[in-house]
Amino acid sequence: MENAKEKMIFQADDFDRLPPPSQTDAAIARKQTTYWKDVWRTFKKNRTAAVSLAVIFLLILLVVFGPMMNEFDYRTNDYSALNQSPNAVHWFGTDNMGRDIWTRIWEGGRISLLIAVLATLIPEVIGMIIGGVSGYFGGWLDTLIMRFIDVLMGIPSLIYMILLMLVFGSGSIMTLIVAMSLTGWMGSARATRGLVLQIKARDFVTASETLGASPWWIIVKRLIPNTLGIRVVGITMSIPSVIFYEAFLSYIGLGVTPPTPSWGQLIKAAGENFRYYPYQFIIPCVMVGITMLCFNLVGDGLRDALDPKLRG
Amino acid sequence: MGKYVLNKVLIAIATIFVLATATFFLMKLIPGDPFASLKTKAAVQEKQREYYGLDQPVTVQYFRYMGNLLRGDLGWSLKKAGRSVVDIIREAFPVSAVLGLTSLFFSVLIGLLFGILCAQFRNRWPDYLLMLVAVLGIALPSMVLGPLMRYFFGVQLKWLPVVGWGTVDKMIMPAIVLGLGTVAGETRAMRASMLGVMTQDYITTARAKGLNSAQVILRHEVKNSLVPIVTGLGPGIAGIMMGSFVVESMFLIPGLGRYFVDSITNLDYPLIMGLTIFYGAFLVTMNLLVDVVYGLLDPRIRESGKKGGK
Amino acid sequence: MAEKILDVKNLVVTFDTYQGSVQAVRDVSFHVNKRETVGIVGESGCGKSVTIRTVMGLNPKSNGSVKGGQAFFEGRDVLRLSEKEIRDILGNRMSMIFQDPFTFLNPTMQVGKQITEVYLRHHKVSRKEAEEKALSILRLISLPNPEQNMKRYPHQLSGGMRQRVMIAMALICEPAVLFADEPTTALDVTIQAQIIDLMNSLKEKTDTSIVLITHDMGVVAKMVDRLYVMYAGKIVEQGDADAMFHRPRHPYTWGLLDSVPRLDERTKEELHSIPGMPPDLIAPPEGCPFAARCRYAMKICQRQMPDAIPLEEEGHAAACWLCHPEYVKQYGVTRREGKENGQ
Numbered sequence: 001m002e003n004a005k006e007k008m009i010f011q012a013d014d015f016d017r018l019p020p021p022s023q024t025d026a027a028i029a030r031k032q033t034t035y036w037k038d039v040w041r042t043f044k045k046n047r048t049a050a051v052s053l054a055v056i057f058l059l060i061l062l063v064v065f066g067p068m069m070n071e072f073d074y075r076t077n078d079y080s081a082l083n084q085s086p087n088a089v090h091w092f093g094t095d096n097m098g099r100d101i102w103t104r105i106w107e108g109g110r111i112s113l114l115i116a117v118l119a120t121l122i123p124e125v126i127g128m129i130i131g132g133v134s135g136y137f138g139g140w141l142d143t144l145i146m147r148f149i150d151v152l153m154g155i156p157s158l159i160y161m162i163l164l165m166l167v168f169g170s171g172s173i174m175t176l177i178v179a180m181s182l183t184g185w186m187g188s189a190r191a192t193r194g195l196v197l198q199i200k201a202r203d204f205v206t207a208s209e210t211l212g213a214s215p216w217w218i219i220v221k222r223l224i225p226n227t228l229g230i231r232v233v234g235i236t237m238s239i240p241s242v243i244f245y246e247a248f249l250s251y252i253g254l255g256v257t258p259p260t261p262s263w264g265q266l267i268k269a270a271g272e273n274f275r276y277y278p279y280q281f282i283i284p285c286v287m288v289g290i291t292m293l294c295f296n297l298v299g300d301g302l303r304d305a306l307d308p309k310l311r312g
Numbered sequence: 313m314g315k316y317v318l319n320k321v322l323i324a325i326a327t328i329f330v331l332a333t334a335t336f337f338l339m340k341l342i343p344g345d346p347f348a349s350l351k352t353k354a355a356v357q358e359k360q361r362e363y364y365g366l367d368q369p370v371t372v373q374y375f376r377y378m379g380n381l382l383r384g385d386l387g388w389s390l391k392k393a394g395r396s397v398v399d400i401i402r403e404a405f406p407v408s409a410v411l412g413l414t415s416l417f418f419s420v421l422i423g424l425l426f427g428i429l430c431a432q433f434r435n436r437w438p439d440y441l442l443m444l445v446a447v448l449g450i451a452l453p454s455m456v457l458g459p460l461m462r463y464f465f466g467v468q469l470k471w472l473p474v475v476g477w478g479t480v481d482k483m484i485m486p487a488i489v490l491g492l493g494t495v496a497g498e499t500r501a502m503r504a505s506m507l508g509v510m511t512q513d514y515i516t517t518a519r520a521k522g523l524n525s526a527q528v529i530l531r532h533e534v535k536n537s538l539v540p541i542v543t544g545l546g547p548g549i550a551g552i553m554m555g556s557f558v559v560e561s562m563f564l565i566p567g568l569g570r571y572f573v574d575s576i577t578n579l580d581y582p583l584i585m586g587l588t589i590f591y592g593a594f595l596v597t598m599n600l601l602v603d604v605v606y607g608l609l610d611p612r613i614r615e616s617g618k619k620g621g622k
Numbered sequence: 623m624a625e626k627i628l629d630v631k632n633l634v635v636t637f638d639t640y641q642g643s644v645q646a647v648r649d650v651s652f653h654v655n656k657r658e659t660v661g662i663v664g665e666s667g668c669g670k671s672v673t674i675r676t677v678m679g680l681n682p683k684s685n686g687s688v689k690g691g692q693a694f695f696e697g698r699d700v701l702r703l704s705e706k707e708i709r710d711i712l713g714n715r716m717s718m719i720f721q722d723p724f725t726f727l728n729p730t731m732q733v734g735k736q737i738t739e740v741y742l743r744h745h746k747v748s749r750k751e752a753e754e755k756a757l758s759i760l761r762l763i764s765l766p767n768p769e770q771n772m773k774r775y776p777h778q779l780s781g782g783m784r785q786r787v788m789i790a791m792a793l794i795c796e797p798a799v800l801f802a803d804e805p806t807t808a809l810d811v812t813i814q815a816q817i818i819d820l821m822n823s824l825k826e827k828t829d830t831s832i833v834l835i836t837h838d839m840g841v842v843a844k845m846v847d848r849l850y851v852m853y854a855g856k857i858v859e860q861g862d863a864d865a866m867f868h869r870p871r872h873p874y875t876w877g878l879l880d881s882v883p884r885l886d887e888r889t890k891e892e893l894h895s896i897p898g899m900p901p902d903l904i905a906p907p908e909g910c911p912f913a914a915r916c917r918y919a920m921k922i923c924q925r926q927m928p929d930a931i932p933l934e935e936e937g938h939a940a941a942c943w944l945c946h947p948e949y950v951k952q953y954g955v956t957r958r959e960g961k962e963n964g965q
Binding site: 512513514516517518519520521522523524527531532535536539609610611612 | 678680706709710711712713714717718720722725726727728729730731739740743744775777778788791
């Protein structure tokens with residue numbers, strides 16, 4: 001306060017009035033970044049998640065091109081080269097029938113990842129349709145579907161899956177995907193329904209009435225970007241659990257049938273003589289481990305990036 | 313609270329009913345004849361079908377099955393001569409329950425503790441260390457962890473018996489294999505939940521009261537963080553159960569999980585059916601209990617009857 | 623001079639965010655006398671809550687940091703106390719009422735427990751005695767059916783009752799200073815009036831000094847003895863309630879006063895809002911932060927902001943070139959338009 005008493009040297013024009021404030025000048029708002037750009041930026045900053053994403057891309061590349069990188073195929077037995085440790089010819093060694101493990105790993109990865117992706121996306125879409133219908137039409141249909149979902153969610157999906165595998169006959173990739181799809185759509189249906197109800201309450205009346213667009217079209221148009229945003233974490237997280245289910249079903253003898261490899265199948269086959277040929281066991285385990293880990297970490301990263309509350 | 317519980321009980325009963333019905337008809341759809349594989353004469357197979365009531369129309373079989381179910385009769389095993397499904401459950405369930413509960417108890421306790429520590433030391437070394445454990449729990453499913461542990465602790469170091477059941481030392485490895493996933497899941501869930509609670513306004517109030525960190529954590533943070541965690545217990549129990557299929561087969565433990573896996577390999581239909589319904593009913597009951605506990609923890613839910621906590 | 627119970631000097635607080643460092647509080651000084659009610663008024667984001675939370679040591683340590691200043695409370699600089707020492711003061715000698723009585727009460731704890739918890743923390747008494755004390759304080763603030771309501775959970779109480787519970791929590795240890803951060807904002811108008819009346823009556827019944835933080839000049843008018851107006855992390859005007867309401871000198875204070883609806887005034891005057899937005903505190907303007915929104919802005923305002931310039935009345939000061947003796951000498955005193963000489 002004392003400073004004000006100090007002699008202050010003023011310039012001649014110091015007390016000249018400025019033009020009155022205009023709204024545009026005054027609004028020096030902070031630069032607005034778009035939502036997804038923001039999410040992506042936060043995600044990239046999370047080094048674990050970014051590295052995991054890179055590892056997933058690498059795995060996908062290997063799964064696609066790995067089997068072509070040497071001359072072996074996944075089912076030709078070579079009895080002159082049984083149970084070889086990893087070497088220059090067989091990079092990951094051979095199994096008890098002389099098959100090249102490198103090729104089988106990536107061939108198996110194709111199957112495991114294919115199952116994982118399809119058994120995640122198909123139920124997601126089924127759920128979106130059922131949830132969308134339920135929320136859109138409302139009324140008794142909605143009540144019926146929701147009660148049905150309540151009941152189905154109560155049944156442990158694994159048991160249900162096992163029964164379906166028994167019914168459809170285990171062994172084929174299709175069966176696995178169908179069984180997993182039939183047991184996994186409920187969560188997505190619930191989420192979608194909630195969203196549809198929200199959109200209906202907010203936009204549907206105004207937007208459709210003023211623009212004359214079909215409300216169904218508006219819901220679909222609004223639904224897909226919104227659901228993706230909300231479900232993307234769930235989808236990412238469900239891939240590792242599907243990989244785990246596949247491995248589990250293979251373990252109890254309900255997975256794909258040999259000689260078709262899948263990671264679960266490879267683990268099960270090698271687990272029996274782990275003590276003698278540990279590499280046969282460890283390599284597919286590492287693949288499953290890395291995949292599950294990376295998808296989980298990417299999911300974590302996405303969730304942190306999407307949830308502004310946790311941003312620090 | 314009464315209405316809330318009643319609603320949950322009704323859904324649970326409906327669930328068990330649907331499950332039993334679905335199981336029955338799905339089993340009828342399974343291709344293949346359980347008796348065909350047996351090396352017996354056609355006439356004998358016919359007699360067996362008649363004995364098991366399989367010659368009757370499906371609807372008759374269904375009502376008979378449901379009737380028996382209500383009386384607690386799950387039928388007879390096809391492959392284990394002279395043993396009823398209920399007998400098998402009675403003998404094997406306690407084994408699974410002891411293993412499962414021990415594992416669940418310790419893994420939930422450890423998981424919650426880890427989660428709390430992670431949240432309190434967010435982005436510092438204890439957090440990273442414990443999250444590494446949690447991450448390993450995710451990356452090592454039981455069929456991977458089991459053989460690894462058996463090899464190192466059983467074969468190499470000879471600290472623990474490789475297989476078997478009946479003594480405490482035989483239980484340690486299976487319990488760890490079974491519980492690691494739960495530890496991982498609970499750690500992550502508790503960490504996330506707690507980080508959410510820590511930014512809540514009422515935590516500021518608690519700190520403004522002059523409470524020390526321990527009091528704030530124990531009285532205000534933990535209880536509120538537990539609310540969403542409790543709902544995760546249902547899937548946790550299911551996870552332990554699922555793990556028990558692998559672990560019991562791997563460690564040769566005479567529990568329900570091993571019988572279930574065996575019954576699938578043997579196509580022992582009545583046993584599959586009985587165990588499926590038993591498992592289903594068990595999990596539904598567990599979920600019901602979880603819901604009730606959830607209602608007790610969060611007073612808001614009791615009244616609304618909805619999961620309005622978050 | 624009255625005894626100063628709290629004396630904050632040159633407080634500077636910045637927060638690190640990932641967009642940059644936010645200079646939330648920029649050289650703020652204020653004091654609170656014994657048994658006095660002081661208001662700190664400003665738009666949201668002006669740093670008033672941060673100031674108070676810094677004094678109470680409640681800012682998250684990860685990104686909030688005190689860059690300078692002192693805050694003397696009962697003779698000690700609370701900014702330099704250990705965690706334990708500050709905890710012994712919080713809830714006890716210094717307590718706080720928060721804005722939203724719903725989110726600031728623990729949803730899974732009975733309100734009675736939340737009240738007694740404070741007392742048990744700071745006094746060596748039995749649970750029974752603490753409950754007695756809580757009951758007496760609840761009666762003092764006239765919460766209906768205190769015995770039953772103590773066993774209830776927050777969601778079972780109305781907004782006004784919840785705010786009363788908050789007040790009980792803050793008062794149970796008979797603090798020297800009570801900070802009230804927007805205590806009425808989340809409540810509806812009739813309840814607001816009740817809470818204001820209640821707080822006014824508490825001024826009579828207790829020895830507690832109250833610091834009221836709000837954006838609402840209307841609320842302040844009914845309660846405070848002295849007033850600080852804060853803008854963009856700085857105090858722009860301060861003085862006794864009478865001077866501040868009747869002879870304000872800072873254009874921002876005028877803007878705040880113009881935005882209060884007055885039912886007792888017959889003039890068909892428009893209700894004003896201040897145009898524009900507060901500046902970005904990551905890169906605050908060099909000159910007066912209000913210049914961009916000020917109708918009286920001059921060239922010098924863009925270059926430099928004056929320190930608080932003392933005015934004729936004791937304690938009244940404003941940080942505005944319009945009040946500078948040099949300006950007054952040349953152009954005379956500028957007053958709030960349409961309110962010449964106060965009325």
